[in-house]
Amino acid sequence: MRKVCALILVVALAGCGESMDRQNRLKTYGEAHGLAPGWPGQGEALVPPAGTVSQNAAARDKALATPPPVNPALLFRGRERYEIYCAPCHGLTGAGDGVIVRRGFPRPKSFDDPDQRQAPADRLLSAIGNGFGRMYSFSDRVEPADRWAIVAYIRALQLAGKGKATP
Numbered sequence: 001m002r003k004v005c006a007l008i009l010v011v012a013l014a015g016c017g018e019s020m021d022r023q024n025r026l027k028t029y030g031e032a033h034g035l036a037p038g039w040p041g042q043g044e045a046l047v048p049p050a051g052t053v054s055q056n057a058a059a060r061d062k063a064l065a066t067p068p069p070v071n072p073a074l075l076f077r078g079r080e081r082y083e084i085y086c087a088p089c090h091g092l093t094g095a096g097d098g099v100i101v102r103r104g105f106p107r108p109k110s111f112d113d114p115d116q117r118q119a120p121a122d123r124l125l126s127a128i129g130n131g132f133g134r135m136y137s138f139s140d141r142v143e144p145a146d147r148w149a150i151v152a153y154i155r156a157l158q159l160a161g162k163g164k165a166t167p
């Protein structure tokens with residue numbers, strides 16, 4: 001029995017100090033320390049030349065600048081996306097009582113709040129694309145066309161007077 005205990009202790013202690021924080025790694029734009037001889041830059045990745053734009057940036061900018069026609073298909077899409085990305089905090093009715101808020105995340109205003117009702121579409125779009133205060137940006141998850149669909153659905157919630165149910 002003693003031998004078994006000793007063995008367990010040795011195995012357990014051998015695992016100490018092997019934190020993944022301490023492994024060798026390169027920093028994206030940091031020094032490569034000669035690990036990649038012949039590589040034109042100093043780091044693991046090359047710094048993009050000045051004026052570089054990301055792929056499809058122009059198409060995304062155009063989609064953001066052009067409100068799509070509001071029709072049932074857009075609202076259904078908006079509802080689906082809203083319930084995936086926004087409802088966890090803003091709640092299914094927009095009251096600001098989503099499950100994450102009930103577990104302690106700061107509570108956003110209800111979309112039925114006069115300030116939110118009067119907010120122009122640009123402000124809602126910007127909150128999704130750039131984030132707002134403690135809310136992070138959804139630009140990597142919600143494409144511009146879907147941002148418009150979500151905004152249309154939020155307007156529908158506001159018109160329906162939703163978000164009043166819970167204080």
Ligand code: HEC
Binds near residue numbers: 107
């Ligand atoms: C993790 C929680 C969380 C998620 C998910 C979330 N929000 Fe928010 N949102 C907040 C909080 C908190 C605030 C208030 C932030 C503050 O005042 O600092 C806020 C504020 C806003 C505002 C108010 C902006 C203004 O100008 O007053 C809008 C609009 C908004 N969110 C829309 C959305 C939409 C649309 C989605 C889904 C794509 C979404 N939010 C997802 C937490 C969230």
